[in-house]
Amino acid sequence: MRGRQCVKRHLQAMKHSAKTLRSTPWATAITVIVLAVTLILPVLFWLLMGHLKPLTNEWREGNEIALYLDSPLSSANETALLVRVRETEGVGHATFVSAEASLKELEQQEGMQDIRRYLPNNPLPSVINVMPASTLDTPEKLEHLFEKLKHYPHVEQAKLNRDWSTRLYALLELMTYLTWILGGLFGLMVVFIIRNLLRLAAQEHHEEIEVLKLIGATDGFIIRPFLYTGMCLGAAGALLAFLGVHAVLYGLSYALHGLISAGFGVPLEVKLSLLDALRFIGFGLILGWLGAYLPLKRQLARIEPCH
Amino acid sequence: MIQFRQVSKRYPGGYQALEYVNFTLAKGEMAFLTGCSGAGKSTLLKLIALLERPSGGDILINGASLSKFKKNDVAAHRSRIGVTFQSPHLLQNRTVFENVALPLHIQGIAGAQLAKRVHAALDRVGLLAKEGMIPLHLSGGEQQRVGIARAIVHKPDWLLADEPTGNLDPGLSGDIIELFEQFNQAGVGVLIATHELSLIAGMQHRVLWLKGGRLC
Numbered sequence: 001m002r003g004r005q006c007v008k009r010h011l012q013a014m015k016h017s018a019k020t021l022r023s024t025p026w027a028t029a030i031t032v033i034v035l036a037v038t039l040i041l042p043v044l045f046w047l048l049m050g051h052l053k054p055l056t057n058e059w060r061e062g063n064e065i066a067l068y069l070d071s072p073l074s075s076a077n078e079t080a081l082l083v084r085v086r087e088t089e090g091v092g093h094a095t096f097v098s099a100e101a102s103l104k105e106l107e108q109q110e111g112m113q114d115i116r117r118y119l120p121n122n123p124l125p126s127v128i129n130v131m132p133a134s135t136l137d138t139p140e141k142l143e144h145l146f147e148k149l150k151h152y153p154h155v156e157q158a159k160l161n162r163d164w165s166t167r168l169y170a171l172l173e174l175m176t177y178l179t180w181i182l183g184g185l186f187g188l189m190v191v192f193i194i195r196n197l198l199r200l201a202a203q204e205h206h207e208e209i210e211v212l213k214l215i216g217a218t219d220g221f222i223i224r225p226f227l228y229t230g231m232c233l234g235a236a237g238a239l240l241a242f243l244g245v246h247a248v249l250y251g252l253s254y255a256l257h258g259l260i261s262a263g264f265g266v267p268l269e270v271k272l273s274l275l276d277a278l279r280f281i282g283f284g285l286i287l288g289w290l291g292a293y294l295p296l297k298r299q300l301a302r303i304e305p306c307h
Numbered sequence: 308m309i310q311f312r313q314v315s316k317r318y319p320g321g322y323q324a325l326e327y328v329n330f331t332l333a334k335g336e337m338a339f340l341t342g343c344s345g346a347g348k349s350t351l352l353k354l355i356a357l358l359e360r361p362s363g364g365d366i367l368i369n370g371a372s373l374s375k376f377k378k379n380d381v382a383a384h385r386s387r388i389g390v391t392f393q394s395p396h397l398l399q400n401r402t403v404f405e406n407v408a409l410p411l412h413i414q415g416i417a418g419a420q421l422a423k424r425v426h427a428a429l430d431r432v433g434l435l436a437k438e439g440m441i442p443l444h445l446s447g448g449e450q451q452r453v454g455i456a457r458a459i460v461h462k463p464d465w466l467l468a469d470e471p472t473g474n475l476d477p478g479l480s481g482d483i484i485e486l487f488e489q490f491n492q493a494g495v496g497v498l499i500a501t502h503e504l505s506l507i508a509g510m511q512h513r514v515l516w517l518k519g520g521r522l523c
Contacts, residue, residue, distance in 0.1 A: 006415075008415050009415045011417075012412060012415075012417060207398070208398050211396050211398060211409070212413070213385075214356075214358070214385065214390060215385060215386065215409055215410045215413065216382050216385035216386025216410065216413055217382060217413045218379060219382075221382075221413055304358075305358055
């Protein structure tokens, strides 16, 4: 019975809120557009960051560690070292390239066909090429593995080309940080827009709130329609932003098409799912709720009926 | 039952509105509260409706001390009483029906039950035909009656009326008092604050006289 009563009250508040929004269609539409425009930029950033994330997998592939072994080294020692490397935590896979195989590979290069004639013996060492595991997603972790492998017995020298990957990682880190900051700031902006709007609405309904309190309405009863209005605006703004982002991405991929076919740039393959839409709307609902609840709770506490 | 025990009220600034007021109103009783302007009539009603808090003493409603009421208890207490003032405090952007329906909305009553009770209340005050109008288009007496309908629609235990006939001509005033008597006969306790002695004359109900904040 209590539950049904509660649902009834919420339905009442929703109806009231819908009526309020319908009674001022232009103001509502403009607010929703402003909220959508505010949300589009951080959302675009967020999606593009998601698109750039696979690049971090690519940089991991470029981060192969080469372990140059002592020369000469017995076959048993080579095998034992390969097994040890493969069992090391953080190693994805490791392949052994013998000194002979390296020399053969060199011979296949142009101008090197008769290199053996000039060399008294094979100067190339055997190599273990190590591909780090996908869990090593930061330069620090990679560096740690490199240091560990470098000090294994029979490893004469180790090499890791870390410069470009470190820069790329730092750039991605910076962009992720900027995305969060932007998201936070623009989210805050949405909260403030809704807050100001509903604060003004509450001021406009000051007399009504006094009467409601006089006849026994709780703060919850009074604040509920405002909360639903805030949540409605937030959700509608987020939905419109979602559609706007779709339009922007479509336009971008169209614009990039020419460049890609000319051999420049990478294809933009950012797809938004229904789940993304729901996430957007959920985010908008939360921002709308925050924008309504925080200021109104205090404002309502200050209004007391008088006559 | 309403009990005042040594109740005093001093407003910020030092004005003493009530001083050591003691009285008891039995459940379902109808009484008048009278005295000249500034005697403390409105303050006394405000204290019962918890629009003000006493500076001293205690007020008990059905044995419960109002001084111990928390915020949500205040709302629940107000929803158990009906209050009507000289100015009926109607919402001008809502129809007569919607104004009267407000206390029922607060109680979570909706649909057919709400409509039935609002219509019954409007019928009691003779305004059923004007349910769709906005208060601004009604006369002072009609607005007062809408305020009364709103005060009784949720079947309160007590009806508090502060100068309910202050803006009305004598004929209409008599009608309003008659309405209060009808509610009282239906079991609602009624306390009417008025300075119009002509209204009280000839009535069989108890009269509480206030003078300078004290009961005489």
